[in-house]
Amino acid sequence: MRYVFLICCCWLLIGCERDTATAQFKTYSQRLANVLDISAASAKPGDIPEFPATRELTLPVEDIRIGILDAYELRKCGLFNLIAERNSILGKVQDKSRQLRYELMLLRGIEHCLKTLPDDFELSDELRSFEQQKQAQLPIYLWNMLVTGKEWRQQLTLFHQPFSLNEFYGFNESLNAFKYLLYLSSQINDQQSVPDKQAERVLYHQEQIHPHHYFGQLIYSISLSSQWLDAITTMLESQEQRIICGEGRNQQTAQYLTNVFYKFFATDLQSYLAELDSQYLEIQPILSQLLLQHSLKTPEMTPYINYYLMGEMHEDFRRATLAHVQFWQRVFKRCNIKVGRSPLG
Incomplete structure (x- = not known):
């Protein structure tokens, strides 16, 4: 046998x-x-x-923190649960795609809080500062995901096996995924918030490109x-x-x-x-x-x-x-x- x-x-x-x-x-x-x-x-x-090593491409991102009591106050505008999820055991080991998703949703949440909370809310000034800092960091989160996130990085890394004559696996999936990232990049550069449903799509595209090295x-x-x-x-x-x-x-x-x-x-x-x-x-x-x-x-x-x-x-x-x-x-x-x-x- x-x-x-x-x-x-x-x-x-x-x-x-x-x-x-x-x-x-x-x-x-x-x-x-x-x-x-x-x-x-x-x-x-x-x-x-060859595509450069991860350590050569990763851009540093400053860690921005908020006190637990202040974060709890943000339950009034629905942001506390998102922050709590990010600081959970699973949240602390998120991959690059989920990190970007969180940052997009966080910025959207801060914008919502500033629009809905009273003008005299004691954290308003701090939230505005967070909004500016987080907005400035989004391009870096997108870059780090694209060039160091496992599924995205493998699309760009030289794959030493040519396509078969009639099979070009991954073209549509990769084209759609990169078009989506270009949309995110445009929104970020224009300082436009990304709707939560669009932020969720980063995980969908990550899943779609996972089998390929297009x-x-x-x-x-x-x-x-x-x-x-x-x-x-x-x-x-x-x-x-x-x-x-x-x-x-x-x-x-x-x-x-x-x-x-x-x-x-x-x-x-x-x-x-x-x-x-x-x-x-x-x-x-x-x-x-x-x-x-x-x-x-x-x-x-x-x-x-x-x-x-x-x-x-x-x-x-x-x-x-x-x-x-x-x-x-x-x-x-x-x-x-x-x-x-x-x-x-």
Whole structure:
């Protein structure tokens, strides 16, 4: 039974490997190399930035306290229970998402108290001071959650496994979650309180993104695709003069290469690259706005932001894709091969 189990596991692993973009790139490279009778090219691991450590990104937040008796007085406007919950045993070990939720609801509660309590309420001045201090701290709580909270941080951390050819798990969940954070950021920057129902949604989005490593997997997939394209294009260009074309000449090599192009690149890889490009262009502006807000306070983020969000990685990807396509355009033109139809189709 042990051997049967191991064999089944091996077949499962092989099946998964066949479905990955890496496997398709490998096969594409190998089939081209077979036609040219040379060694296949392979992607060389690039030196790309990792997401900085938690300790390098955490911004300090001053602890603001209120006396127990004063807090009890706030029962008159419904705020005491929230403060008591935060100071309970469970409240003191809240994760980053629940900390942000509490701060949003606390600020909303202070605003409510100032509007509903009598003008001569003895804690009014203190509450106004708390409101100003807490309002100033909200961007930091949001930042700390985004870059150090477990579920949020894992979306941004480089995930060393490319997406499969037809599966991009986590796109909608991550896009919606980051859009929500952008909404929170806008409200905070405009010093607008966030309704409690909206504050609760931070926990909903945390749950939705929990199973995924979306952006970290997306940028790894894009970087790895660039490396594969560069390697294969360089291999093809080194053999370009051996691809014989012309009237009355044997174009068998060109025809075989074209068949490989259509079977492996045009059929699967081209649509995969286009989807990576499309998803990146949709999520990049949102993440750029979120991560640039405190980048000056955390210089460790600069290499990550510059490479993944400010154009370096995407420019490399577009350049690598264009160079590969231009190679085939040259071959098709020189060999008079009609684009869009395999010669043996």
